[in-house]
Amino acid sequence: MGLRLALLCSIFVLMTRDRGNGDAGAAGPPLLQRQWLPGPDVSGAMVDHERRRGRGALSNASSRFDAARSETFDDGWEGEADLPPFKTEVRFDTTRTIIARNDSPDISFDRSINMYRGCEHGCIYCFARPTHSYLGHSAGLDFETKLYAKPEAAQLLERELANPRYSCATMALGTNTDPYQPIEREHRITRAILEVLDRTNHPVGIVTKSALITRDIDILARMAKRKLAKVAISVTTLDRKLARAMEPRASTPSKRLDAVRQLAAAGIPSGVMVAPIIPALNDSEIERILEAAKDAGATSAGYVMLRMPLEIKQLFREWLQAEFPDRAQRVIKLMQSMHGGRDYSAEFGLRQRGSGPYAAQIGQRFRLALTRLKLNTEREKLRTDLFRHPVLPGGQLPLL
Numbered sequence: 001m002g003l004r005l006a007l008l009c010s011i012f013v014l015m016t017r018d019r020g021n022g023d024a025g026a027a028g029p030p031l032l033q034r035q036w037l038p039g040p041d042v043s044g045a046m047v048d049h050e051r052r053r054g055r056g057a058l059s060n061a062s063s064r065f066d067a068a069r070s071e072t073f074d075d076g077w078e079g080e081a082d083l084p085p086f087k088t089e090v091r092f093d094t095t096r097t098i099i100a101r102n103d104s105p106d107i108s109f110d111r112s113i114n115m116y117r118g119c120e121h122g123c124i125y126c127f128a129r130p131t132h133s134y135l136g137h138s139a140g141l142d143f144e145t146k147l148y149a150k151p152e153a154a155q156l157l158e159r160e161l162a163n164p165r166y167s168c169a170t171m172a173l174g175t176n177t178d179p180y181q182p183i184e185r186e187h188r189i190t191r192a193i194l195e196v197l198d199r200t201n202h203p204v205g206i207v208t209k210s211a212l213i214t215r216d217i218d219i220l221a222r223m224a225k226r227k228l229a230k231v232a233i234s235v236t237t238l239d240r241k242l243a244r245a246m247e248p249r250a251s252t253p254s255k256r257l258d259a260v261r262q263l264a265a266a267g268i269p270s271g272v273m274v275a276p277i278i279p280a281l282n283d284s285e286i287e288r289i290l291e292a293a294k295d296a297g298a299t300s301a302g303y304v305m306l307r308m309p310l311e312i313k314q315l316f317r318e319w320l321q322a323e324f325p326d327r328a329q330r331v332i333k334l335m336q337s338m339h340g341g342r343d344y345s346a347e348f349g350l351r352q353r354g355s356g357p358y359a360a361q362i363g364q365r366f367r368l369a370l371t372r373l374k375l376n377t378e379r380e381k382l383r384t385d386l387f388r389h390p391v392l393p394g395g396q397l398p399l400l
Helices: 129-135 141-145 153-161 189-199 211-225 240-246 253-265 283-296 312-323 328-337 357-373
Strands: 004-008 010-015 031-036 069-073 089-092 099-101 111-113 146-149 171-173 204-208 229-234 270-277 300-305
Touching: 129 141, 129 146, 129 312, 141 146, 153 189, 171 189, 189 211, 204 211, 211 229, 211 253, 229 253, 240 253, 253 270, 253 283, 270 283, 283 300, 283 357, 300 357, 312 328, 328 357
Parallel strands: 089 146, 111 171, 171 204, 204 229, 229 270, 270 300
Antiparallel strands: 004 069, 010 031, 099 111
């Protein structure tokens, strides 16, 4: 069996246009134009299991912004075994600013830093996948393998914090892609950012599903003593097999709970995010996850329901049908029951938790568990009054 890449759906059509004085009947000579047929079909984008071993997505459809779609098909020449597996590639992003701002009313921060684009964890449900299309890549396997690092992030941050007009508020890390994904071990960009925040007494909140965060306990413990740091570890399931399928390159559930234990022992306020909760897949584990987190030393917890914007609709369906065909239909029906019959509604206040009887039941269970376990009894408020603008080389020191 041979495979080659071909562009689909391009056809040439003869077009006419009015010329000269613009009279409706005065047609000029035909012009040859290219017309692209739209459509979300990704049937030809499915990738053989051996090529995607250890990855989350099953397909690699073209970016939704691409005019053309590509498809792998059998041309009788090359064998599929001759195609290379998907390997992680890291490119450098030469962005000129590093602090991202938002004014969304349903999230608790207004600024964040994303030091990486794409994420090697490969979580099939990741709501950040569609952002890779802005780079001309697929939200599927490209998101997990074509990664971008921002090596100048710490320097850019220091420059932005040095602006006299900068007003301090908690900086969020891990809001889009994971700041402690595997390539952080080599690039150490997240650690460099923490060093800047530590020097300037700037508060930070971190969300991650990686045990690599324990590497930076030395910095985070120092900051926590000044009420400048808090951490939330994402725990989606306690089932190793399910975690491996959903989050193939993330830390195991036991490693994440151990990270909570180490962080809490170091005096760093730590919590868990049960996120995402997926109907009929991991929703039965809510109470057990919270109990395990409490035992590990967590003092807070939150949750987010599965979100399926844009390409996630197709990617998640493919994965669900392959991994859990017996319950795929039920999962989707329950998801749609929370979004007015649709796969997803992007309205503020609804996009993260949905509405309707099933969403209300999840919310009630979560609240009851929080009360029973005495979680969220006190919210850790980080300090902003200690912040000091950094002084760049050649800059003027403060007079007082």
